[in-house]
Amino acid sequence: MAAISDQFLRTQLEERRQRLETAIASSGESGPVVQLLQEVDSALERMEKGSYGICETCHDSIEKERLITDPLVRFCLDHLTSEQQRALERDLELASRIQRALLPKQNLQYAGWQIHYHYETTGPVSGDYCDLIHPDNGTGELYFLLGDVSGKGVAASMLMTQLHAMFRSLISVGLPLDQLVGLANRVFCESTMAGQYATLVCGKASRSGDVEISSAGHLPSLLVRKGGVSSIGATGVPLGMFQTGQYPAKTTKLDPGDTLFLYTDGLSEARDRAGDEYGIGRLVKFVGERHALSPDALTAACLKEVKSFALGTSRTDDLTIMAIRRTG
Helix, strand or coil: CCHHHHHHHHHHHHHHHHHHHHHHHHHCCCCHHHHHHHHHHHHHHHHHHCCCCECCCCCCECCHHHHHHCCCCCCCHHHCCHHHHHHHHHHHHHHHHHHHHCCCCCCEEECCEEEEEEEECCCCCCCEEEEEECCCCCCCCEEEEEEEECCCHHHHHHHHHHHHHHHHHHHCCCCCHHHHHHHHHHHHHHHCCCCCCEEEEEEEECCCCEEEEEEEECCCEEEEECCEEEEECCCECCECCCCCCCCCCEEEECCCCCEEEEECHHHHCCECCCCCECCHHHHHHHHHCCCCCCHHHHHHHHHHHHHHHCCCCCCCCCEEEEEEEECC
């Protein structure tokens, strides 16, 4: 485990210890609270001895994501008790239901736009982020967001949930797009540990067909037209890397029938049996030849294509696709 992660976890444990001591002193709490304090002290002692984060059964490293979510864990996933395994399964099922409930309405049609997305996880929870927001302010503006949080599992899903809540709150303020993403980056930097980041496309579509896009280190967005496909690259670094990051917005205009295609690396980095990557070039050619398809048909065709490409291999990353078509 990186030293910066050790420091983060030590701080979490010390803060937890202080709160427990305060609770015991102020209310005379005993029993479970005292036992929890003893567990925190034991974890801090293991840090001093250099054995923290090591499974007490097999002596291999405990999964980093689990330590981030619960710094008191002492065993890796392979050596949980039956009761611990059942508790973990219940927690994952609950997290999965919460995450699914946060997804936006499917097949949204709003202010001359039609949107379809596909959200597919490799496990119970995902680090991919997908949202559609149309503020109730009479402007007809539609915000679309698609991103990918670093890491996997519960820790990544928690950051995804944080992004969802953050942008839902910030968009209501009505900031220009570049300021919106810049502020989100500062909040993200202040509320996450070092080494955690997220790539993200944040865009705003208007009734006129104008689209603003700010991309925080994400894969190129594809503008699919009858005359070909053009890409819109990143305008800044991933969220969480530098508090002073700048995220200027690029502006383009879509005519009726044009489609904006967004995706995470679960699509572009899918591999076949030979280990070859699907790649952005192949994706550009594929969607360009199907520019006339509706968002749901284009998404379905793309999924069929990439699954055929990767036939016989195991998917290792979450996969999210969003197609945004101007209809009028």
